[in-house]
Amino acid sequence: MVGREYGRIYAWDEVNPAMVRQWCEVMGVDNPLYTDAAYAATTEFGDIVAPPAMLQAWCLEGLHMNNYPPGSTDENPYEVLSLIEAQGYPAVVAVNSELSFERYLEMGEKLYYTTLIKDLSDEKTTGLGTGFFVTQVMTFYSEQAGADDKVGELLFRVFKFKPAQAAKPAPAAASERPAAKRPLPGISDDTRFFWEGCDAGELRIQQCKACNKLQHPPAPVCQHCHSFDLGYRIAKGSGELYSFVVMHYPEVAPFDHPNPIGLIQLDEGVRLPAGLVGVDRNELKIGQRVRVEFQTFDDQLTLPLFRPVSD
Numbered sequence: 520m521v522g523r524e525y526g527r528i529y530a531w532d533e534v535n536p537a538m539v540r541q542w543c544e545v546m547g548v549d550n551p552l553y554t555d556a557a558y559a560a561t562t563e564f565g566d567i568v569a570p571p572a573m574l575q576a577w578c579l580e581g582l583h584m585n586n587y588p589p590g591s592t593d594e595n596p597y598e599v600l601s602l603i604e605a606q607g608y609p610a611v612v613a614v615n616s617e618l619s620f621e622r623y624l625e626m627g628e629k630l631y632y633t634t635l636i637k638d639l640s641d642e643k644t645t646g647l648g649t650g651f652f653v654t655q656v657m658t659f660y661s662e663q664a665g666a667d668d669k670v671g672e673l674l675f676r677v678f679k680f681k682p683a684q685a686a687k688p689a690p691a692a693a694s695e696r697p698a699a700k701r702p703l704p705g706i707s708d709d710t711r712f713f714w715e716g717c718d719a720g721e722l723r724i725q726q727c728k729a730c731n732k733l734q735h736p737p738a739p740v741c742q743h744c745h746s747f748d749l750g751y752r753i754a755k756g757s758g759e760l761y762s763f764v765v766m767h768y769p770e771v772a773p774f775d776h777p778n779p780i781g782l783i784q785l786d787e788g789v790r791l792p793a794g795l796v797g798v799d800r801n802e803l804k805i806g807q808r809v810r811v812e813f814q815t816f817d818d819q820l821t822l823p824l825f826r827p828v829s830d
């Protein structure tokens with residue numbers, strides 16, 4: 520099948536400004552060449568053009584699978600994958616997607632593409648399993664009065680494979696499983712003072728020695744004045760609930776569920792996320808006063824937790 524080229528699949532619509540504008544909006548592209556006709560008129564193009572990277576979008580079928588415009592081929596360019604699958608290679612993973620462009624597209628052009636099976640590898644074994652790399656090339660053309668004009672290409676390579684059998688240890692009986700511990704924080708030279716503070720029952724907040732401002736979480740540099748000369752200040756430990764979430768699922772040991780987690784606005788002006796204790800989750804209120812307390816888990820990790828207070 521290598522070298523076989525499948526028939527045309529047409530675009531539903533001409534290259535048009537509405538699709539261009541919507542694509543740019545979704546992708547976060549703000550180049551005025553694509554959306555501002557007055558600006559585009561001042562460029563070498565004279566009018567808006569389509570972003571090259573939306574090439575594939577013009578010929579997509581839309582919401583319903585395989586719903587291609589009249590005149591499109593009814594061959595299945597992906598039949599090679601079904602044939603390989605029937606030989607016992609059920610899994611698939613995309614490995615390359617490479618777009619290349621000949622030129623910008625102008626409004627009003629009508630596209631179609633054809634699909635070539637460019638290459639089929641010998642059987643290969645990778646970490647995923649054993650199978651075949653299949654390379655297809657979709658070539659996009661613009662319909663022209665004379666010869667149609669090639670405007671770009673999409674090379675697409677997949678690996679169609681038999682998954683490797685992972686050796687799975689037999690599940691241990693519940694009684695033999697070690698009890699799950701709290702995950703430990705990654706401690707660096709920048710954050711050590713905070714965790715040592717927790718061990719000492721102090722809520723330490725990083726403070727810049729140059730501008731005196733506070734910041735949390737700790738960082739290597741002052742976010743206000745960029746000084747590297749940083750120390751800390753011991754917070755009073757009171758504040759209010761700025762926001763919160765209640766984790767219900769997944770239930771991950773060793774945490775209790777539902778698991779309420781707050782974003783605490785300290786009276787000193789910085790915020791930190793922390794577990795909440797002594798709360799009825801139905802009565803959590805933004806703005807309620809909270810106070811820190813320290814709890815040690817697994818004899819090795821002391822965390823600041825916050826409990827509602829009534830002042």
Ligand code: ZN
Pocket residue numbers: 727728729730731732741742743744745746
């Ligand atoms: Zn500073």
